[in-house]
Amino acid sequence: MLFSTLRSSLRRFSSSAICADRAVVYAQNGDPSQVLRVITYPNIPQPPPNSVKVEFLLSPINPADINVVEGVYPTKPTTEDALALSEDQQLFFVGGNEGLGRVVTLGPGVNSLAVGDWIIMTKQQAGTWATSRNVSVNDVLKVPGFEYVTEVQAATLTVNPPTAYNMLSEFIALKPGDWVIQNGANSAVGQAVIQIAAARGLKTINFIRDRSVPDLEQLVQKLKGLGATYVLTYDQLADKSLRNKIKEWTASKPIRLGLNCVGGKDTTAMARLLGNDAHLVSYGAMAKQPLSLPISLFIFKNLTSHGFWQSRWYTQRSLSEREILMSNLVDLMKAKKLDTPDHDIVTITAAESDEQATEKIQETLKAMSSGRRGRKILLKLESS
């Protein structure tokens, strides 16, 4: 429904030469470094009622976006949000789930947003790797206090910081001085966990891969700078003496929240460090291995194992809850307690041809899937 007006209009204009808008699209699922291409298409029309036209300022390329393009992610773009650019009706899906847009035109009946407002998408897989789109007001959230945050902060506000924020509050009530343990601590979510936990007075024990960066000590210091209480490698996790060390650090206070984005044996070892009545929350599976836990942890230590998926959270919560969440996160950013992880911005200028742009996108995706981690990639598609 959302883009049906756009679609029919695009069909009408398909042979026109009025070129201005651009998107990163794919016609079928596959390896992103093969199937993604950049196309230019006619300017989109005026927004229909209760919609606004937004210009995307910056759109992250997240690991999950790769899975969507591959066709292996549970949420998929709808054909309604796809572009039909030619007479043969072939549909092009626009990549991208997260993104920061600036409102440029209001459709009839819109009074909740103003021109110049910054918005982020709450609709899943609507396609944010584009210069502009018309979007329904129901599918976006205005970034509260957007004048206080950077473009990068706002563009990455929808997925990682809320995942961290909600995992720290939805499963167990933690008080200042309580402990949280996590793996993948150098991921974007992991870094947000460290910062949000520190802002709340929670202490964190953080695990990282010892081969994740050339200079391990530098990374440890960086995470400590963000507020991490302890930073350890998975090698140290495998060492049985760690249990006693942790008892000392925590003064035997049971750790009741564990956050996991890895899986496999390192996560099993981490789960053993949890105390009675603890919650293990999984939000990723970087090791591509199952979560394997001794049943005794469940029966005798009353462990509960959950998953967390921010996408589901958005679909289940009210608009006001979503607004409160954003507002809490922006407040943390304004207070300099929550910053974005290291990132690179891939800019595609208006001067580059579709072919050049396609090559740049494919190279970027190739580099991402070959395992460059720790740095977030954002896409800036400049309009002409």
Added chain:
Amino acid sequence: MLFSTLRSSLRRFSSSAICADRAVVYAQNGDPSQVLRVITYPNIPQPPPNSVKVEFLLSPINPADINVVEGVYPTKPTTEDALALSEDQQLFFVGGNEGLGRVVTLGPGVNSLAVGDWIIMTKQQAGTWATSRNVSVNDVLKVPGFEYVTEVQAATLTVNPPTAYNMLSEFIALKPGDWVIQNGANSAVGQAVIQIAAARGLKTINFIRDRSVPDLEQLVQKLKGLGATYVLTYDQLADKSLRNKIKEWTASKPIRLGLNCVGGKDTTAMARLLGNDAHLVSYGAMAKQPLSLPISLFIFKNLTSHGFWQSRWYTQRSLSEREILMSNLVDLMKAKKLDTPDHDIVTITAAESDEQATEKIQETLKAMSSGRRGRKILLKLESS
């Protein structure tokens, strides 16, 4: 505290020849078929204040009891509940956690119980493999409506039926017509799950080992007779076509409760049959393998994995909650909706010597640990 009076009195009478009481005991942890022995000891004294003397009518030998004797179970008998029979102060731990006692003498100040009442132990590992003991009124529950239930029903009321009852009600609110899936369906808990679920109008899909009994078809019919909707083997669980069959059976209604006492790959396969927002509750680990689950089930299907341990339930709930639970179970038994699993009673008569009795106990334990399953063992220690 509980048996301190008993202990000092036993010390006093240790060289006496007034023999009447007997117990199955062990001096140190180890293989039950080696370390258990039957001893005769002087009659226990009059019960102290707020205690009653009970005569045990029937005491189950549960698989967990074996783990306790081996020393690998999280709850252990206290030295206060142990017997000190000789001058050298060596302590003998009395085996048995569950058991049906009949009140034979009231201690001073007891008005909540009457002579002739049937009681079951709520204190863990107090030692029920004995002819008689003094027990605190705080550590027992009167079997409500005991005139309507058999000795076997009452003796097995504390562990398995409440485990089944609570797992069906504590994790998710199920309505008549809803589906439950479980493995180990022929275990004592599994059979109770089938019956309690049927009494509530819940439908069950039950998995059993195809080698668990010589006549598989007979077992299937038996479980169906108890109220099982479907009974399948783990081999059938491994077959991918089962998913479609189950969709047909359930008319695609999501299964939101899974009960596990096995672990390993069969449990992984069973978990995949659960719908969105389901709860997997583990209460046993017969396969002695971890619970291994794809992280995607947690993240994208919102699976929650819990453990259940009836012992913890007792320690966390009020007396009135415990009484209501017992009363609900006895009501089901009175209504012929919940019966005991197949069982054998091992009787040790007063005429048998301690040596003969010891041999019988050790043989029984040897048979149990060599894997005879599906039949519950109860111990009847006759007093002289």
